[in-house]
Amino acid sequence: MLSIPLPFIVGLVFALTLYRNLKGVETPGSKRYFTVFLIAYALQGIIIGLRFGYGVGWLHLVQPATAAAMPPLAYLAFRSLAAIRSEKPWLHVLPFLAVAMAVAFFPFLTDLLLMTTFIAYGVLLYRFTYDHPDAVAETPLPRMLPALRAARLCAVLLLFFGLTDAGLAAFTFLYGNEAVPAVVTAMNIAVLVTVAVYGFAPQAFGRDRPALEPEKTVPSADDQALLIRIQEALDAKDLYRQEDLSLAKLARRVGAPARDVSAAINRATGLNVSQFVNNRRIREVCRLLEETDQPLTTMMLDAGFATKSNFNREFRRVTGMSPSEWRSKLRASLISKT
Known part of the structure; x- marks a missing residue:
């Protein structure tokens, strides 16, 4: 045979x-x-x-x-x-x-x-x-x-x-x-x-760059200024929501070289570009969790996440809990106030 x-x-x-x-x-x-x-x-x-x-x-x-x-x-x-x-x-x-x-x-x-x-x-x-x-x-x-x-x-x-x-x-x-x-x-x-x-x-x-300890992160004034431009670019026309957002596309919106954008984010926040953008997305999901009753999947997609596994992993990294735990905590807080 x-x-x-x-x-x-x-x-x-x-x-x-x-x-x-x-x-x-x-x-x-x-x-x-x-x-x-x-x-x-x-x-x-x-x-x-x-x-x-x-x-x-x-x-x-x-x-x-x-x-x-x-x-x-x-x-x-x-x-x-x-x-x-x-x-x-x-x-x-x-x-x-x-x-x-x-x-x-x-x-x-x-x-x-x-x-x-x-x-x-x-x-x-x-x-x-x-x-x-x-x-x-x-x-x-x-x-x-x-x-x-x-x-x-x-x-x-x-x-x-x-x-x-x-x-x-x-x-x-x-x-x-x-x-x-x-x-x-x-x-x-x-x-x-x-x-x-x-x-x-x-x-x-290869791993994502770990977050730097705050006391070891000493961003320059130029880094801080560039970070403000990056944050403004992400919010302009909801750029952060784009599922196919890349470092190059973000850099073009900012008007700075991709390497400078990446380095400024890392030095000023201790995060890599993907983590920094996902932080913004998670903030939006948290707002939607607090203000709406939309399904989690809808919020995830609206915020720019493409997969549930990545969304859950990043949500836990930022908040320290799962999306369902976060929602339960919000509801318990609202009940205690009423």
């Missing part, structure tokens, strides 16, 4: 996970590189599966070179999504060419080149997510952090493959090729576990 090698499944799961994470997210840049990267990664899983699952031996001449193309594609994909152009993008073809040349003429260099390529691009991609925290400024606020987490997942896997490739090379040197399929299986299981962690505990790849 025909079996499906694990790399087939891993490649498909990883590609689908990234696609699902960024589906519907408006990015300032092109998704062309990202689409190519997802297709190429899935194809790489097929190549590995055919080589180790079905014993297609000649693919050992192809797999290293195609593997070397993955890290540059991942790096270019996320830079392209963020509309940050890469200077001399043609240079990123060099790892593929170098590994192809090594396979043909200097096989002993192949593993070293692959390890270097994966680790170097893993570090570059991970640094990119911290050096350009506002790179996904056009993304709706609830989706900013998931987009950065997707990039960090790729960076972690690049580093993992770089280190395990070096380990696999050492293993085959010491013990031969007989156990390589088992080792590759273990590596792919580790990737599945990592992707599962990303799916069920995404905070492992």
Whole structure:
């Protein structure tokens, strides 16, 4: 009976996970590189599966070179999504060419080149997510952090493959090729576990910035002035109610760079942009709870929240209780006054 090698499944799961994470997210840049990267990664899983699952031996001449193309594609994909152009993008073809040349003429260099390529691009991609925290400024606020987490997942896997490739090379040197399929299986299981962690505990790849302690927050006069403009922009035409509100859209309304808006909010309030906007939304929900008898779902949507889970989480963060507890407290207060 025909079996499906694990790399087939891993490649498909990883590609689908990234696609699902960024589906519907408006990015300032092109998704062309990202689409190519997802297709190429899935194809790489097929190549590995055919080589180790079905014993297609000649693919050992192809797999290293195609593997070397993955890290540059991942790096270019996320830079392209963020509309940050890469200077001399043609240079990123060099790892593929170098590994192809090594396979043909200097096989002993192949593993070293692959390890270097994966680790170097893993570090570059991970640094990119911290050096350009506002790179996904056009993304709706609830989706900013998931987009950065997707990039960090790729960076972690690049580093993992770089280190395990070096380990696999050492293993085959010491013990031969007989156990390589088992080792590759273990590596792919580790990737599945990592992707599962990303799916069920995404905070492992990046958390919201915690609120700063008030005594450590010393906003400047410029920050305070910019914060007033931000608050006015949010209230103007009920901007805060827009479900697809992004940092870039808020910055354009304020008339200041996105990075300055983000930094001023963080320094002056100890909150990130998403938390700051959600604070305004929660205030509106609290007002509606006090003044109307609308259903919670209606209030949630009117205030700009798209999902009930996010609304409940943010309401508890701001008020310390659930919306139903808040409403019950209000009613008990009214009864006690009458």
